Amino acid sequence: MNRADERKRVLVVDDVRSNILTLNEFLKDRYIVMMATSGEKALDLCFSRFKPNVILLDVIMSGMDGYDVCRKLKAHEETRDIPVIFITSMNEVADEQYGLELGASDYIRKPVNPDICRIRIEHQIKLQEVRALLDNDKNHLEQLITERSEELNQTQDITIRCIASLAETRDNETGNHILRTRSYVTFLAEELARNPLHKDFLIPGVIDILAKSAPLHDVGKIGIPDSILLKPGRLTEGEFEKMKLHTLYGGEALLSAEKKLGSNSFLKFAQEIAYSHHERWDGRGYPRSLSRNEIPLTARIMAVADVYDALISNRCYKKAFSHAQAVDIINEASGAQFDPLIVSCFNNVKEDMRVRARELSD
Numbered sequence: 266m267n268r269a270d271e272r273k274r275v276l277v278v279d280d281v282r283s284n285i286l287t288l289n290e291f292l293k294d295r296y297i298v299m300m301a302t303s304g305e306k307a308l309d310l311c312f313s314r315f316k317p318n319v320i321l322l323d324v325i326m327s328g329m330d331g332y333d334v335c336r337k338l339k340a341h342e343e344t345r346d347i348p349v350i351f352i353t354s355m356n357e358v359a360d361e362q363y364g365l366e367l368g369a370s371d372y373i374r375k376p377v378n379p380d381i382c383r384i385r386i387e388h389q390i391k392l393q394e395v396r397a398l399l400d401n402d403k404n405h406l407e408q409l410i411t412e413r414s415e416e417l418n419q420t421q422d423i424t425i426r427c428i429a430s431l432a433e434t435r436d437n438e439t440g441n442h443i444l445r446t447r448s449y450v451t452f453l454a455e456e457l458a459r460n461p462l463h464k465d466f467l468i469p470g471v472i473d474i475l476a477k478s479a480p481l482h483d484v485g486k487i488g489i490p491d492s493i494l495l496k497p498g499r500l501t502e503g504e505f506e507k508m509k510l511h512t513l514y515g516g517e518a519l520l521s522a523e524k525k526l527g528s529n530s531f532l533k534f535a536q537e538i539a540y541s542h543h544e545r546w547d548g549r550g551y552p553r554s555l556s557r558n559e560i561p562l563t564a565r566i567m568a569v570a571d572v573y574d575a576l577i578s579n580r581c582y583k584k585a586f587s588h589a590q591a592v593d594i595i596n597e598a599s600g601a602q603f604d605p606l607i608v609s610c611f612n613n614v615k616e617d618m619r620v621r622a623r624e625l626s627d
């Protein structure tokens with residue numbers, strides 16, 4: 266690239282050719298001077314590949330006047346940032362104000378003083394360069410923030426999976442149970458989001474956090490002895506009472522994490538789910554015998570997802586049921602164990618759940 270190519274471009278717009286030539290005389294040493302004798306030609310140049318860096322724009326011209334040109338330039342993203350300096354013989358303050366309100370950067374009155382004109386042009390070029398630097402910094406910062414958020418998201422995901430799989434491994438279940446229940450919760454929540462009652466709450470970001478929280482529902486099983494957790498047969502009443510405590514262990518661990526980290530929706534959902542995924546719609550669940558809408562919606566969704574997966578999986582105390590049997594059992598428990606609205610959502614997405622269960626089978 267030669268030195269001439271590095272010069273900034275100044276577009277001079279005036280319908281009087283001699284005025285352009287005068288300006289050209291004292292600008293041509295320092296700038297590449299582009300010339301237009303009408304508003305239309307000026308706009309053509311501004312939308313071309315070689316855009317000017319600054320425009321010196323006459324206000325009164327036959328055809329499209331300077332104000333119109335300025336209005337059009339400021340209306341397009343492509344040309345909005347090119348600084349416009351009006352050059353005019355009009356001396357009224359109101360005209361100057363009008364031009365500046367249209368988005369012009371400066372105003373020079375005729376007869377033009379060459380030195381002042383060059384200083385004003387330089388001023389605009391400097392401003393443009395500073396703006397470009399700031400934009401670059403802003404883009405760089407935004408990119409850094411995006412990268413850091415992604416890292417944080419991934420770390421959060423991996424941490425959750427690790428903690429959840431610790432609990433699941435002790436329970437002889439597999440990592441796939443975590444992935445399956447996460448998918449079921451997403452299907453159910455997306456279906457429920459179509460209901461006017463819940464559409465404002467279950468927006469995509471919320472469903473995402475809910476799905477992320479789902480794997481932590483049984484995290485409290487870490488506190489249950491192997492003799493109970495891995496017992497092949499039926500639990501005694503006393504053992505079952507101890508087993509029920511996994512809801513409190515999980516819920517309280519997440520509650521204390523929330524106290525340390527401050528309120529955040531991820532821990533709130535995880536906590537609701539851990540505490541209340543064994544509550545029943547009819548109030549006969551545990552640990553707090555909540556009923557109907559007293560049970561957090563997140564936990565009501567989790568209850569259906571968790572039971573469906575338990576039904577279709579082999580567990581140490583039972584063989585797997587078929588998908589059709591699981592569907593029947595869940596429907597029979599609608600209005601007793603489960604929120605009927607969530608069971609109706611389940612019926613709409615059960616095929617998706619069946620396919621996902623097969624994809625992620627143990």
Ligand SMILES: [Fe+2]
Binds near residue numbers: 482483511542
């Ligand atoms: Fe559980």
